[in-house]
Amino acid sequence: MPLLPSLPDTARLSDLLGRFPAHAGPLLTHVDGVMRAGAPLTAAECELIAAYVSGLNACAFCLGSHRIYAEALGIAPGLVDALLADPETAPVDPAMRPLLAYVAKLNTLPPRLTPGDVQAVLEAGWSEAALYHAIQVAALFNLFNRLVEGAGVNFSYGPDDPLPTAADLDHSYAGFAARMGLTKPA
Template identity: 55%
Template sequence: MPQLPSLPQNAHLRDLLARFPKNVEPLMIFVNAVLRSEGALTIAERELIAAYVSGLNACRFCYGSHVIHAENLGVDPNLLENLLNNIETAGISNKMKSLLRYVEKLNSLPNRLVQADLDAVLSHGWSEEAVFEAVEVTGLFNMMNRIVEGGGVTFDYAGNAQGHTSQNAGPEVAKNSYLMFLETIQQQVADREKAAR
């Protein structure tokens, strides 16, 4: 993976975004809106999709981070590994499998989606709002995975979970974790600017 020379070794996403803070605030506000606002999908379902898409894209940083978020919201972390290995034998409902099949196709071959793909999801009882939220999460994590990989974020949460902003924090902290992450980045930028004076 390429890494920008100004980033530290074992660079975390906060290092990348603090180095290039111009659009961090609107980005994190959007991430928080997509993943934490009230919606047709639960917050846990959206985090499951975020981790699943990141796993499909082999983005270790985002996958590891969102497995932790999903686990804090009650999702078994082994479920995500099972989904990536074989969605058909993973221990989830047929309803959720239908949505994740749609997400998987959208993630890899969006121009090959057909009406039958959408109809299969809707026939399992998902609302159009839920499908669109899944589409938003999928699109968001295609972007975030590419920011992470293209910018050279090398931090891996495997073995480093204690460094996560919401590790063992529970659902209440998870509700604001992206805005807390924004505050962490803004503080890092302020500290760097102060040190440069």
């Protein structure tokens, strides 16, 4: 059951944004800029970070949704869960490991980030721009996790629900906002 009484019993993000549309369109346009920019991180890498951060925050809706999106975009099934269980032993690309360690530390103990944390990311072959992109994804999902949890968005895909495919994810977040009438179509 959602926390806000005006939302339906099974509340989706679209229910929340449709009920409170102020600023939703610009927010989703910003999400597009971060999650679907294509560089320096891929959409799959962004979705992996989104799911990981959401799992660290125990946001079931965002974890479930973005795990599905990450896998639809080519992230190995089970990788998000393995990262959450034990990031040291999860079968993640070695270059991705310091980037994920950075966003995990940013998520839980940001004042403890050090130049050494940045250096580990750079030594793994990532640019400062890629690190900043990862920081933006982590920050964005801290915001969304709080919106979702604060309102009680509680939808989760059931066994009979069709899961999104990579083709479904070609639609942008800004397009979603336009289809909901939250922005003017481009």
